[in-house]
Amino acid sequence: MRLSNDQTTLRSEFADDPDMVGIVALFIHELPQRLAAMHVAIAAADHDQLRMLAHQLKGAAGGYGFPKLGEAAALVDQAVRAGNDDNVIRSRVGMLAAIAARIRP
Amino acid sequence: MTALPLTLPKVLAIDDSVLIHRxxxxxxxxxxxxxFGATSADVGIKMARELRPDVVLLDIELDLKNQGMDGFGVLQVFKADPDLQEVSVIFISATATMEERVRALDMGASDFVAKPFEIVELxxxxxxxxxxxxxVKMLAQKAQxxxxxxxxxxxxxxxxxxxEVGEAIRHNRSLSLVMCDVDGFKKLNDERGHPFGDKVLERLSRxxxxxxxxxxxxxxxxxxxGIILPNTVGSEAIEVADRYRRAIEQEIWPSVPGMVITASFGVADVFVLPGTPTIExxxxxxxxxxxxxxVNGRNRVEAAVAMHLPG
Structure with missing residues (x-):
């Protein structure tokens, strides 16, 4: 997958919007915890929790200027909702994490 | 009284994601x-009842995790509540299909915004x-x-x-009613013309x-x-009416020097009435x-008889 090999950094589309700087920084700061929570949910086979986490990211990421992250979260949401097996879900969370890793303040 | 309150309109956002609230x-x-913000259906409904918001931003996929009430459920509660059914509800959703959007609008939502938000559009x-x-508020008030x-x-x-009669009976609270009529108003209208009569009514109203x-x-x-006086017993209502009576009598009419306009008042305390009183x-x-x-000479206040005389 090309996306996961792409190492270019991602910055928020709103990085230069003074109104947004604070909550974008908070969003980036909290992102590792959100991903960790997803991994915990997968390990616990708690699909409702995983879906909620993915769904929230899907709805919000674009608003913080990270549409790619939102699209990747939508794929996780979709996989959980469709009842895909854990390998598919894990791989999609992996893609989401790869995009998150490229995000810089 | 005709102006709407000067406070800023209230918008309540109901969404389970703190990211969206921020x-x-x-x-x-x-x-x-x-x-204002609420992160669950229950809290959102409670806050809406307290705040009486003008607009509610309502997430469709509320509480995915607990399979609790979703946005449609919240909208249903609003529409069944007389105090909330006029609130404008804007649905927000990250996934809504066309069918869901149509359903939301059919249920009485006034608009729909997709997540992620296009800021200017939101x-x-x-x-x-x-x-x-x-x-809507202005029309509702104008009609009254x-x-x-x-x-x-x-x-x-x-x-x-x-x-007010219902409240007074339920909570055993006092309530009085004052009816007031301008003395010799027909004559005033005939002699001074209707525009002057209108002016008299406006001033007296003030x-x-x-x-x-x-x-x-x-x-x-x-x-x-008719002046409704909640939490007021008959004897207080008589005093209130007499203050109005004196103020009207003392009013100066610059266009007609020396003229005195008066009004007569009738006062009733709801507990004078036997049984369960109707407003009639x-x-x-x-x-x-x-x-x-x-009959007793105008420019007077009279109270319903039973208030003072036993039997």
Whole structure:
């Protein structure tokens, strides 16, 4: 997958919007915890929790200027909702994490 | 009384994601609104009942995790609540299909915004919902206000009096009604012309609004006014009516030097009435007292008889 090999950094589309700087920084700061929570949910086979986490990211990421992250979260949401097996879900969370890793303040 | 409250309109956002609340706080911070947030259906409904918001931003996929009430459920609760059914609801959703959007609008939602938000669009849709809400409120109020005097009209008077009588009986609280009629108004109209008569009604209405904040002054019809006095016993109501009477008598009419205009008043305390009183009984009791004030020489306050005389 090309996306996961792409190492270019991602910055928020709103990085230069003074109104947004604070909550974008908070969003980036909290992102590792959100991903960790997803991994915990997968390990616990708690699909409702995983879906909620993915769904929230899907709805919000674009608003913080990270549409790619939102699209990747939508794929996780979709996989959980469709009842895909854990390998598919894990791989999609992996893609989401790869995009998150490229995000810089 | 005709102006709407000067406080900023209230917008309540109901969404289970704190990320969305933070975003809305920032993105709507320059709008002329007060923004409130709730992260669950239950809290959202409770807050809506307390705050009476003008606009609600409502997430469809609320509480995915607990499979609790979703946005449609919340909208249903609003539509069944007389205090909330007029609230403008803007649905927000990250996934809504066309069918869901149609369902939301059919259920009475006023608009729909997709997540992630296009900021300018979100702001415009909130402003648009507020404009509609403002007009709805204005129309609702206009339908209850008398055009000439700015007092509450007869429709409002009947509705409010019914409500107040019910409250007084339920909670054993006092309640009085004052009916007021301008003395010799027909003659005034005939001699000075209708524009002057209108002016008299306007000025008297302004005087009737100078009472205690809790008094509810209404134009009952023609030159007759009804003032509802919650939590007021008959003897207090007599004093209130007499203050109005003196203020009217002392009013100066610059266009007609030396002229004195007076009014007569009839007072009734709801507990004078036997059994469970209807508002018709209540009004006619106060009216009978008003009639006696006229018969006994005008420019007087008379109270319903049973208030002072046993039997």
């Amino acid at each position: 975003l809305l706080q920032v993105r709507l911070q320059h709008e002329q609104i007060q923004l 702001q415009a849709r909130v402003r648009s919902a507020l404009r509609v809400q403002h007009l 206000v008398d055009g000439l005097t700015g007092l509450w009209n007869r429709t409002y008077f009947d509705r409010r009096l019914t409500q 005087i009737l609004q100078t009472g205690r904040g809790s008094d509810i002054a209404c134009r009952y019809g023609g030159e007759e006014f 009984d209540f009004i006619s009791t106060a009216d009978a007292a008003l009639y006696r004030a006229k």
